Amino acid sequence: MIYFDNSATTKVAPSVLETYTTVSQKVWGNPSSLHNFGETAFHLLEQSRQQIADLLGAKPYEIFFTSGGTEGDNWVVKGTATAKRTFGKHLITTAVEHPAIHNSMVQLEELGFDVTYLPVDKEGRISIDDLKAAIRPDTILVSVMAVNNEIGTIQPLTEVADVLKQYPKIHFHIDAVQGIGKGIQEMIMNDRVDFVTFSGHKFHAPRGVGFIYARSGRKLAPLMTGGGQENNWRSGTENVPAIAGMAKALRLLLTDETEKVARERAIKQRVYDHIKEFNKVTIFSQPTDGFAPHILCFTINGVRGETIVHAFEDQGIYISTTSACSSKKHLASSTLMAMNTPEAIATSAIRISLDENNTLAEADEFNRVFDKLYKRFSKINADA
Numbered sequence: 001m002i003y004f005d006n007s008a009t010t011k012v013a014p015s016v017l018e019t020y021t022t023v024s025q026k027v028w029g030n031p032s033s034l035h036n037f038g039e040t041a042f043h044l045l046e047q048s049r050q051q052i053a054d055l056l057g058a059k060p061y062e063i064f065f066t067s068g069g070t071e072g073d074n075w076v077v078k079g080t081a082t083a084k085r086t087f088g089k090h091l092i093t094t095a096v097e098h099p100a101i102h103n104s105m106v107q108l109e110e111l112g113f114d115v116t117y118l119p120v121d122k123e124g125r126i127s128i129d130d131l132k133a134a135i136r137p138d139t140i141l142v143s144v145m146a147v148n149n150e151i152g153t154i155q156p157l158t159e160v161a162d163v164l165k166q167y168p169k170i171h172f173h174i175d176a177v178q179g180i181g182k183g184i185q186e187m188i189m190n191d192r193v194d195f196v197t198f199s200g201h202k203f204h205a206p207r208g209v210g211f212i213y214a215r216s217g218r219k220l221a222p223l224m225t226g227g228g229q230e231n232n233w234r235s236g237t238e239n240v241p242a243i244a245g246m247a248k249a250l251r252l253l254l255t256d257e258t259e260k261v262a263r264e265r266a267i268k269q270r271v272y273d274h275i276k277e278f279n280k281v282t283i284f285s286q287p288t289d290g291f292a293p294h295i296l297c298f299t300i301n302g303v304r305g306e307t308i309v310h311a312f313e314d315q316g317i318y319i320s321t322t323s324a325c326s327s328k329k330h331l332a333s334s335t336l337m338a339m340n341t342p343e344a345i346a347t348s349a350i351r352i353s354l355d356e357n358n359t360l361a362e363a364d365e366f367n368r369v370f371d372k373l374y375k376r377f378s379k380i381n382a383d384a
């Protein structure tokens, strides 16, 4: 089995699962309980927070645990809108965000907020001039993803940060769900960013846990109100086993990051070099620094994405149409549509997404299967 669908989710690392199980069995007290048992859970929770903060160069009181990327994105968008609504009702984002951002923005528009969706070029990247032109006196948030989940474009986060230094009151948010561990931490944890979203299951932690970074001094209204956990910012009993596992997973992810990124880049390059020789293949992700090392999106023109996915699956190779959320709905890739790609192509796109455990031998096997399937698909096309 070859698993090339790591942007959808990753396999929980064995040592992370061990932490999860041990904590579930031995430290299952509620961290808010007064007794010793609760204290132990509280201590572990705070230790995990400190570990995550240290890994990101943040302060522990700037880390808030969530249920994952979707919650983090919803929270920053809606929490900013609520907290800053008396200062302004204008938000800026990109036309290629994950639905967790996009649909939060749409919901705010229905409530009377005004949203600018920055257009992208043919590589899926925003322009800094467009950003500058979009900023208004009533702008309260700029939200830009680090790495696009469908084609892997890295957005110009450093330049966005530079622009926003002239607007200290605007909240700057980065969705880093696909960007962490991909060699761009300095761009993400830059000196201007206010909020960053992370999701555990994209880096070998369990499903249903994540966190946001929130710069000290910045205010968000809570999305989850209740018992006042997380310093009154995010209520709900903390998932201590998953959080402890996530802290470990983040440490593992960031150990030897440079070598892991280089390995992923080499695998992507090997597949890229192979498939680019076929005349019916259109590739959207480049093997350059402007794209993440782990995502390669392409089409075999005229063949539907799900047909390709199932054909590879029959050969024991797991890939996906462009995003896990849209794949079962048979939707065109929203990123490719925003890049003005014709709809027929945008519905045919497929994505391979790597992690640090994939190998060049797997790339060779993928290429071998690709040749076989391409021949079969070309024949079908020719007969049609």
Ligand SMILES: Cc1ncc(COP(=O)(O)O)c(C=O)c1O
Residues within 6 Å of the ligand: 007, 008, 067, 068, 069, 070, 071, 073, 098, 100, 145, 147, 148, 149, 175, 177, 178, 199, 200, 201, 210
């Ligand atoms: C860029 C991006 N943001 C947000 C999310 C949502 O994260 P989660 O699955 O943890 O809710 C995803 C998931 O694929 C993503 O790729």
